[in-house]
Amino acid sequence: MLTNFLIADHRDCDALFATAENAASDGDHATASTAFAGFEAAMARHLSIEENVLFPEFEARSGMAGGPTAVMRMEHEQMRAMMLQMRRALDGRELDDFLGLGETLHILIQQHNMKEEQMLYPMCENALADSAQALLERMRAY
């Protein structure tokens, strides 16, 4: 239940990323900028849902505060830094830089998602089975 919601959110972010990247590779600065703003907002929401709702709950229940979630938080920071650089490149109309950074961010996100989808989310699902419904509602409302 949690897993499906979060995976769907990953795919939504991917779709926004692809729209921005496709526009940038066509040289369409305006569309790229709008789509990238949508991506930034969706990512910001997704990352903070995990950091403020899912991870604290999981850490409290499993007692694993320094473990997998710490690595995930660190990767979130890496993503935020990359998105900031991409925004600067886009605002400076450096579309080649934007695309090069985008390729890097894309792989960073995908290998991160793979770890979450294949390992961390199923672990959360196990640890938080009895409060999943309430958690899901908090995430939806976030």
Add this chain to the structure above:
Amino acid sequence: MNAGLSLEQAPPLSVPLRFFLSAPLFGLAAAGLLLWRGPDVLASRWSAGALALSHLLALGVLSMVMCGALWQMLPVLAGVRVAQPRRTGALCHSLLVLGTLTLASGFLGAGQNAFRVAVLLLGLGLGAFLTVMGHALIRAPHAQDSVRGMRWALLGLAGTVGLGVTLGLGHGGLGLPLWRWPLTDLHLAWGLLGWIATLIAVVAWQVVPMFQMTPPYPLRMRRWLAAGLFVLLGWHSLAVWRGWPLARLPALLLALVLAALALITLRLLSRRRRKVADVSLAFWRVGMRALLLASVIGAASLLASPTAAARLALAATLLFLLGFALSVVNGMLYKIVPFLVWLHLQQRLATRIEVRHSIVLPNMKSIVPEKRSRQQFALHLAALLLLLLGVLLPTLLRPAAALWLADFALLEWNLVQGVLCYRAECRHIDHYR
């Protein structure tokens, strides 16, 4: 709790890179061999030159990269860290390098002792690899489709190594020379299909949807392909070994499964959401078209007259090794190497808290410039086409070999550029004030 789970990012950079940087050098050796010995090498698949060439490619290039990549992929895919990656990686790598060279020298006339040493080195090296990876995959806490698929691929490799060791001991004067013909065929089938194709299929359904944003591979294919290939190979082996009727049926089914894998991948790639056409995509497309063609030609060779069958089987094998497997592996290197360089730089930068916001790291496209990888892709394609024509017109084989030489040299150069970029950036990070 859950001690097997580790979401750490990666083993030390030197572990996969030592495999990746060695691979094109074996490609150079293979191309050099073809250039030196000329068309005779491919006159028959039994010629000493052909055997040396195929092992330089299959072990020295393809297995080299695939082994290196598994060190990198297991933590991400299965959440397991390989124990002591630096030490075990260096051990497997050096045994694989030395074993492959010794084996090739054995085929080229270095005598029985070379085979004995090669069997020892490769048996130890690949045995250690199988033990380390097998142990990690058995412990994998979440057995997803890809983990299961990788287990089948490792079993395929184990079968190939077992048959190879038996054959090698025969060449070394220590074994059963009588069974060389069926054993060689089975060794080839297990190596190409049970190991190389299975692992590439598993990696494909993981990375193609991810990198190119395509729809996922059909669930049934992810669940059954690896096991299905294994079962068909088992059936094929028994049929060949015991002289069962309809021995060609499992081989035809294997060709059909691989053709389906190629067609589905090509279809997914045509439905990708990312429109940015990177060089890796070009390599994947060529690779899958080559796999399709290799399956068709391979199937045709099963039904053709004996003389035509030999030529067709040779063409199918070359297409499989150089057109399919090498293209895909090459395309993957252009994703993995720049990303790993960036990732390790990022981690290094993170330790320098006071300056980490003042330094801008190079992005993947400036670590290995797209222009150079495009040039290498063009060489790769030209070399592949000329080599295939060379199967019909052997005078073209030497020019084809020259192109392969340039192709592997440029690949090595591009990868080395990535490493040099890493070194320079590390110095920059360490000394930045």
